[in-house]
Amino acid sequence: TEVSVIFHHTIDTYRRKNNPDAVLLATLDSLAWNGKNDVSESLLDTLIIENKAREICAEIYLVKAQQSFQKNNYADALRIGNEAIAKYPKYKRINALKNLKQEIQNPALFVNTNRLAYPETEFALQVNHRNLSGFTVEYYKVNLPAISPELKNQPAESFYKKYGKKISSQHLSLIRSDDYSFQDTVILLKAPQEGVYLMRMIPDNKAKTSIENFLYITRLKAITRALPGNQCEIAVLDAESGKPVSGAMISLFTEKKGEYQKIKTLTVDENGRVRLIQQNDYHYFTAEKNEDTAMPLQTIHKGSYGFSGNEEVRKRTTLLTDRKLYRPGQTVYVKGIAYSLQADTANVIAGKKHTLTLTDANRRIIGEKEVHTNEFGSFTTEFLLPSGGLNGEYELKTESGNALFRVEE
Incomplete structure (x- = not known):
């Protein structure tokens, strides 16, 4: 190619000028x-x-170490780097x-968790870590309503002093690898009582930054559906049992210049439901009952209502991943459930072959697997991200079916 010709001429020029260091650097660029x-x-x-015999040899060690690092062979990369540092200090x-x-x-620590949890039940921290023996979790009760604009931003130290009250702290141990590689683990924690909390995770070993997540602890779950006549129905349920919550209050909000303004308040019936006319002056809602006021803003999905008598069988596949955010080189664990829909009936599809493809941010195919559903219509597989x-x-x-997730360095 034209680039290869340029490299060849460059190397040849440096060789004629008796500049071996430049020859080596150009050679490394050409090989790369x-x-x-x-x-x-x-x-x-x-x-x-x-x-x-020449110090410029450290550049070769650097290329070699970087390649091991990019392949997640961290121990090899460290050994190569140490050898070069000792030889050419x-x-x-x-x-x-x-x-x-x-x-x-x-040390490195990455934590994912759901921002909603049920009071005094276990919730999961998905932890990705390296060179770390543990971290401390601190809970701060936040003296702000769940819809406060202050909760949109990364909290500064002044936030803790103004709005936060520390209520508990615990240290969690991690098993670190011997080869400097990232490790994945899931840690179960017990949620506090109802309320809005700031959870701060502080790594051991004087790691540079802490991780902060807001937690909304509530017993309530709200779902919406469109109805005929431009109506919408909101149902409030107990998030653990699924039973309707009677007497809950629904507050409707609109947004103006970054502030949420309450338009009206409605009360659900004994079945936990309330109906309203879909209008353009409100877009969000919250549900609360008595002291349980920690539900964050929910969006009112103003869809359309329709009915079809079509009895055609439609096939669907629901794809689930073990997380929504990955680092390059991590493994994506996938579960799929295949089922058929006909009118209001759904049945799993057992013994069916599926081709599962993985595409990157440029929609280029980087992986493909053939899977078969078991007797329950499900399958599992995994992909190693480059x-x-x-x-x-x-x-x-x-x-x-499809599923989306993000990859960030």
Whole structure:
């Protein structure tokens, strides 16, 4: 190619000028280009042997260490980096290797959790960590309504002083790996009483930053549906038992200049339901009863009502992933449930073959699996995300269903 010709001429020019350091650097650039940043390890080892007497050899070690790092072989990358640092401590770019070493050894903590939980029941923390033996979870009761605009922002230290009251703290232990790799685990915690809380997670080992999540602890769950005559129905249920909650109050809101303004308040009937005319002056609602006022704003989905007498059988596949946010190189665990719909009847589809594809943020196919449903109409599989993959929205898809998740470095 034209680029390869340019590299060849550049290397040849430096060789004629008797500049071996420039020859080596241009050679490494050429190899990286032709190998798409995956240079043969044996070729790099040969270059190390040929150039070991000169400090510029540290650049070969850097390429080798970076490739191991990108393949999640962190222990190898650290060993290679340490070898170069020991051999060429005064090389002018030795800090590049020291920075890579620091990145490998730095502690890291990522936590995902649902922002809604039921009082005094267990909820899950999905934890991804590296080089960390544990972290501390602190709970702060927040003296703000659940709809407060203050809850949209990342809390500053002043937020804790003004609105937060610390109510509990506990230390959680983690099992760290011996090879500096990221580990995934799920930790179950007990939710506090009803209310709005700020959960702060502070890593051990003096890690740089804490992680903060707002928690809304409520017994209430609200669902909406469209009805004929431009009506909408809201039903309030107990989120644990599914039983209707009578006497709950529904507050309707509109948004103006970032502030939520209450339009009206309605009371549900003995079946936990209330009907209203769909209007454009309100878009959100909350449900509360007595002291249970922690439900965050819910959107009123102003859909249309319709009925079809079509008896055609429609096939659907629901795809579920173990989380919604991943890092490059992590494993995506997938569960699928295949079923058929006919009028108001649903049946699982057992013994059916499905082709499951994974596409990246550019909608390029990066993985494909053939799966078969079991007797319950479900299947499980997994995909390993590429370590050097794109950030953005990825999609899992079958012929009758899909699921989206994000990948962020």
